[in-house]
Amino acid sequence: MTAMVQADGVGRRFGGLEVLEGIDFGLDEGEVLSVIGPSGCGKSTLLGLIAGLDRPTTGTITVGGGTASDDRLARCAYMPQEDCLLPWFSALDNAALALRNQGRGRKVAREEAFPVFERLGLGGFEDAKPAELSGGMRQRVAFARTWLAGKSVLLLDEPLASLDGLTRRSMQAWLAPLLAGGERSAVLVTHDLDEALYLGDRVLVLSGRPGRVLGIREAPGRGEMDPVEASGSRAFSESRNELASLLESASPGDQIGGSQS
Amino acid sequence: MKASQIVPPLVLAVLFLAAWQVAAATGFLAETLGLDPLLVPSPSEIAAALYEDRAVLAENALVTLWEVLAGFAVALVIGVGAAVLLHLHEPLRRATYPLVVASQTIPVIVIAPILVVWFGYGIGPKLAVIALICFFPIAVNTLDGLRSVPVPLVEMMRTLDARRSRILVDVELPASLPYLFSGAKIAVAVAVIGAVFGEWVGASSGLGYLMLQDNAQLETARLFASVFLLSVIALVLFGTVALLERLSISWR
Ligand SMILES: Nc1ncnc2c1ncn2[C@@H]1O[C@H](COP(=O)(O)OP(=O)(O)OP(=O)(O)O)[C@@H](O)[C@H]1O
Ligand SMILES: [Mg+2]
Numbered sequence: 001m002t003a004m005v006q007a008d009g010v011g012r013r014f015g016g017l018e019v020l021e022g023i024d025f026g027l028d029e030g031e032v033l034s035v036i037g038p039s040g041c042g043k044s045t046l047l048g049l050i051a052g053l054d055r056p057t058t059g060t061i062t063v064g065g066g067t068a069s070d071d072r073l074a075r076c077a078y079m080p081q082e083d084c085l086l087p088w089f090s091a092l093d094n095a096a097l098a099l100r101n102q103g104r105g106r107k108v109a110r111e112e113a114f115p116v117f118e119r120l121g122l123g124g125f126e127d128a129k130p131a132e133l134s135g136g137m138r139q140r141v142a143f144a145r146t147w148l149a150g151k152s153v154l155l156l157d158e159p160l161a162s163l164d165g166l167t168r169r170s171m172q173a174w175l176a177p178l179l180a181g182g183e184r185s186a187v188l189v190t191h192d193l194d195e196a197l198y199l200g201d202r203v204l205v206l207s208g209r210p211g212r213v214l215g216i217r218e219a220p221g222r223g224e225m226d227p228v229e230a231s232g233s234r235a236f237s238e239s240r241n242e243l244a245s246l247l248e249s250a251s252p253g254d255q256i257g258g259s260q261s
Numbered sequence: 262m263k264a265s266q267i268v269p270p271l272v273l274a275v276l277f278l279a280a281w282q283v284a285a286a287t288g289f290l291a292e293t294l295g296l297d298p299l300l301v302p303s304p305s306e307i308a309a310a311l312y313e314d315r316a317v318l319a320e321n322a323l324v325t326l327w328e329v330l331a332g333f334a335v336a337l338v339i340g341v342g343a344a345v346l347l348h349l350h351e352p353l354r355r356a357t358y359p360l361v362v363a364s365q366t367i368p369v370i371v372i373a374p375i376l377v378v379w380f381g382y383g384i385g386p387k388l389a390v391i392a393l394i395c396f397f398p399i400a401v402n403t404l405d406g407l408r409s410v411p412v413p414l415v416e417m418m419r420t421l422d423a424r425r426s427r428i429l430v431d432v433e434l435p436a437s438l439p440y441l442f443s444g445a446k447i448a449v450a451v452a453v454i455g456a457v458f459g460e461w462v463g464a465s466s467g468l469g470y471l472m473l474q475d476n477a478q479l480e481t482a483r484l485f486a487s488v489f490l491l492s493v494i495a496l497v498l499f500g501t502v503a504l505l506e507r508l509s510i511s512w513r
Binding site: 048051052053073074076077078079080081082084086087088089097098100101102129130131145146149151155 | 413416418419422427435
């Protein structure tokens with residue numbers, strides 16, 4: 001397989017603040033990489049660097065063979081930490097934003113966006129304004145918008161962080177098959193060990209600032225079961241414990257863990 | 262609006278007018294001020310002047326209204342245009358923004374006579390005065406609005422293949438609308454004052470012009486009637502802008 005995303009010795013400094021240091025990893029085509037790490041260790045910064053929104057201070061990032069910011073921008077779709085829906089557009093128009101940006105007319109863009117919109121359980125809410133939607137629905141609109149951009153790499157920054165426990169579980173359950181489809185590569189930042197293991201093929205653990213790669217672990221049997229079942233399995237809890245101790249070694253006292261803890 | 266919002270100011274206004282009426286009609290007001298009673302009209306005399314001279318007043322009010330609308334429109338176009346330009350061009354913004362703010366310390370009334378010298382006695386100098394005072398609240402508020410857009414929103418648009426113009430039209434301009442309306446509400450209120458100043462330095466019609474005439478001829482009741490009409494114009498324009506704001510910002 002060819003690497004879709006390749007990071008070689010990537011570092012980023014803001015003035016005197018060293019945020020990321022010597023980051024090396026590769027992301028295969030169709031693979032999902034979960035990224036976990038203590039708060040403020042540079043996870044969002046890393047996504048911005050991959051997306052081409054920012055340039056590394058040291059090292060290089062290659063996405064789909066291109067190293068320039070514009071190459072990366074052209075191949076990545078970024079879903080920010082907040083849902084960032086445009087309040088003045090309807091739900092479907094928000095989902096169709098990338099299609100509009102790529103030059104389609106409003107009607108064509110809406111028609112093209114609708115199947116994905118419906119598949120995410122949003123049918124009937126085409127013309128609702130974001131303010132009228134629940135948190136889970138807003139998150140799904142934001143995901144539809146990211147997905148519909150048609151990019152080969154999805155950069156998801158804590159896509160489910162704002163949701164309550166139950167909604168979060170059900171969102172994980174519908175997100176899993178989409179990401180497991182193998183059509184797109186994805187980098188998924190999360191604070192939740194269970195989510196990292198459940199949605200990712202591999203899990204990358206970052207240290208506290210300056211963020212360094214502490215290790216990359218395989219995630220057992222991702223997306224095969226429902227999230228509650230998965231978190232109860234033995235292989236799962238073993239990986240979970242391993243990741244937890246890895247994290248703890250880097251950031252003693254930092255509160256990081258699964259949604260159960 | 263709820264009754265609880267309307268009743269208190271209404272009661273206060275009625276009390277004020279009643280007190281004024283009694284004080285003026287009994288001659289008490291003129292006496293304490295040491296003035297000729299002719300110079301201190303009562304509200305009922307002002308109302309009578311408003312009715313008797315309605316043709317003259319309406320004619321001049323229309324002139325002033327027209328000046329205000331035209332001056333405001335000029336300020337809106339130039340103000341929003343300048344805000345967009347400064348927003349898109351960072352070095353230009355850095356260079357000119359302090360100057361724009363500094364220009365605000367020059368009282369427009371002081372330069373009004375010069376404007377008459379430049380633009381003659383037509384509508385030109387009035388437009389210029391009104392546009393000058395309306396420009397600042399509109400431009401500054403719109404610029405703040407354009408800059409209020411959170412960075413992740415713009416970044417999201419950039420990775421979704423948005424060109425600069427699309428970000429401006431789909432994100433920054435809608436986000437700046439509430440700010441623009443705040444500026445426009447301040448602008449219409451001061452525009453009426455600007456029109457009067459513009460007319461005072463050189464005009465042959467308009468409520469400001471009429472006030473000068475009435476002042477010279479001691480037509481104080483009609484003078485107050487003009488003042489009343491000026492505030493009615495300002496209030497109606499303010500209400501219209503507030504209504505447009507409610508209609509165009511439907512997402513809140
Ligand atoms: N543009 C910037 N200029 C200066 N400092 C920045 C900038 N962007 C991020 N930082 C700093 O870099 C550090 C890492 O930020 P980042 O948002 O990447 O962390 P994170 O791992 O995503 O945190 P969280 O888990 O809270 O989302 C923080 O200390 C932040 O203040
Ligand atoms: Mg973050």
